[in-house]
Amino acid sequence: MLKDLDNKPHADLSPRREVKFWGGVIHSVVEEAYMDLEVFADLHQQSKGLLSLSAKYHGIISPGKDLPEEYLIAILTFAFEASLTVKAHLAKIKAYGPSSPPMRRLFARQPPNEYDPDEVETVLRPYVKMTTAEEDLIFLLDILGGDDEDLQFLGLQNTVDELDRLLQAESSARELVSAKMASIIADLSIVSQCLGQIGLFHPWGTANFRQVSNRNFGKVPHANLHLRGLWEKITQGLSRPALGDVEGLISLGMPTGKKFAYPVQKRRTKENTAIMRQAEDNLDAFWSSIDEHLHRKSGDLKGTAVGRLLSSSRVLERTPAWVEPAKGARDNPEVNPCVLVKPFSQSPFGLSGAGGQKALALTPKTKVKTRGTPKTSSGSPKASGDSPKDSSDSPNFLSDSLPPSNCPNPTAISAENLDDLNPGFSVDARASRVFRMLFFHPDMTSTPGEVPWTEFLHAMVSIGLEAEKLYGSGWKFTPTNPGVGSWILFHEPHPHKKLAFTVARQYGRRLRRAYKWTGKTFTLKKKSG
Structure with missing residues (x-):
């Protein structure tokens, strides 16, 4: 978190307010993970529907006539959802950009407001030195996260295109953008391109769509009413007060004491295997608590992308227990050739066949x-x-041979x-x-x-x-x-x-x-x- 102009850390970083700080971080991470899945899954389905309607009315559409109402409402609904997604990503750029690690040297917080201590306002540090490319980057990000009038004047797609050009051409600007920010910009670029294509749909382009949208305003929210209800079930269950009320949930997610240390990049040893298994247990405990809480607050989430994912047959791989190598073994003896699998979610979201962990082999075929x-x-x-449907109903994709004898609780896998x-x-x-x-x-x-x-x-x-x-x-x-x-x-x-x-x-x-x-x-x- 940014220091203020007096070079003082935020009050939430004090040991007494550590739980409050991590509660906010965990809420943001979890809610974004769920809602990004939900939003983009819905936009994907809507875009597929638009392709079908385009083919359906291909021989009927005429530049001199109005679009068929079904097709028109579908376009306006997609544009409405895409516009909301753009606003959400612009808010992320404004919130995350200045506090991202590469940009922290350029920004600071205003001293706390005595009337609202939780309000955070960031400003550029005075007399900070920047290259021309860095200044251009800050200018473009300020346009995207700032006044709507400036963005409307320059145009969303024009601004995003120029930002993409700058990041491709200037290494000093690219190094100021963290991986998180790059992902947000990439998602924003895709959605802005979709809106740009709608604007190029002549002769029913942007200006005409605005007039038509005003005449059909009541129909577009009605088309989104069901979707809004599904989203509200998730957001209510994942709201900051709701998560804060869950006993022990925040402490499960706080990365203190190296509880999520995962030395997978190191040579596999008995000690490293134990650390990895403990980290996996800690992570599973956290997400199980989130899933159970969401189910209590929001039900089975039928009709949502989150519900489909959590009730799918996808599995998690987990590190098996250490197997002591046989004496004289040379062929990488410290690696257990098995892998443990468990259901993606163990909460009651309708997952069939959810059970304990199974050991499967990953030995190569002859x-x-x-x-x-x-x-x-x-x-x-x-x-x-x-x-979510990419995982097969069968676990064959994990192995194509029978487990070796040293796998605990081996499960036979069909080789057909x-x-x-x-x-x-x-x-x-x-x-x-x-x-x-x-x-x-x-x-x-x-x-x-x-x-x-x-x-x-x-x-x-x-x-x-x-x-x-x-x-x-x-x-x-x-x-x-x-x-x-x-x-x-x-x-x-x-x-x-x-x-x-x-x-x-x-x-x-x-x-x-x-x-x-x-x-x-x-x-x-x-x-x-």
């Missing part, structure tokens, strides 16, 4: 398919890796149709190094490092994914082979263009959910001659 066009089984996903489920790719050494970082390998003994973004792009393109740069830090990867699945979106690391090991593993898990790929899907090409 035979790997390395040639041919990737195929997709009947159970392959049709959506990107972010969809595994060649179809996990199509093989033969890749060069450069791409192989990337995939060994993205996916778990029991025989990997070296200490994990970082993955340069250029290497990640090369690896993805080498297996038939078309890479497209979007606004901000967003990149879209689309399979070029039919039947593999839909596109998937990843964020380029910011400001330094290298994926940390933990982020690389997150990307690997998303690729597995989207396309059923595992570490053994990729094999090294044999050198010719």
Whole structure:
């Protein structure tokens, strides 16, 4: 949190108010996580509906006539939701920008207001030195997070386009933007582009839509009434007073005492394994408390993206107990080749088959398919890796062989149709190094490092994914082979263009959910001659 102009820390950072401070942080993190999922899932569904209506009325629409009412209301509803999303992201830029670590040297808080001690007002520090690019960045962020009149005069899309150009061209400006801010800007860019496309829908562009929207104002909120009711169920359950009333919840989420320390980047030892297992238990306890509280306050959340996610068959991987290596073992003996899985949410959101943890094997097959066009089984996903439906009803995507005898409580895994489920790719050494970082390998003994973004792009393109740069830090990867699945979106690391090991593993898990790929899907090409 920013210091004030007198260089004094905020009062909430004092030991006596530590719980209040972390309560605010936890509330913001949790509410944003839930609501961002809900908002973008709804915009995605609405955009798919617009595509269907566009095809439905393709031969009927005429520039000299009004749009069909069904199509018109759908466009206005989408624009209404997108505009609210833009406002929410502009508020985030205003709140998070000055206090983000790279920008803290430039900003300070005004001294506390005696009438409202919780009010926070940030200002630029006097006489602070900035480069021209840094000044331009602060100016654009000030426009986005400031007066609506200035933003209307310059235009949202024009401002976002210029911000994107600046961040691509000037390293000094790019280094002032944290990864969190880059993600917010990327989301804002996508939504602003959607609104820009609506404005270009001639001859029913922005000006005409405003007039039509005023005439149909009552119909648009009515179309959103059901959605608003669903959102209110979530926001009420996750409000700051509601979370603050939950006994022990804030203390479960406070990162004190290194309770969430997770040395996954270090060589696996008995001590590091114990630390990781304890961190996973602490994290599970926190989210279980959140889910149970949300269920008590909001019910089953039917009809919401959050409800669908929490009741899905997606699972969490957890670190198994340490297995002492056999004497004389050489082949990376400290790694237990098993992995524990548990339900994504253990709260009563309608999840079928929720039970205890199971141990599954991640040992490689003796035979790997390395040639041919990737195929997709009947159970392959049709959506990107972010969809709750991407995880299969079967746990086959976690393993394609029976667990070894040293797995506690081994569970037999069917090996049927595994060649179809996990199509093989033969890749060069450069791409192989990337995939060994993205996916778990029991025989990997070296200490994990970082993955340069250029290497990640090369690896993805080498297996038939078309890479497209979007606004901000967003990149879209689309399979070029039919039947593999839909596109998937990843964020380029910011400001330094290298994926940390933990982020690389997150990307690997998303690729597995989207396309059923595992570490053994990729094999090294044999050198010719």
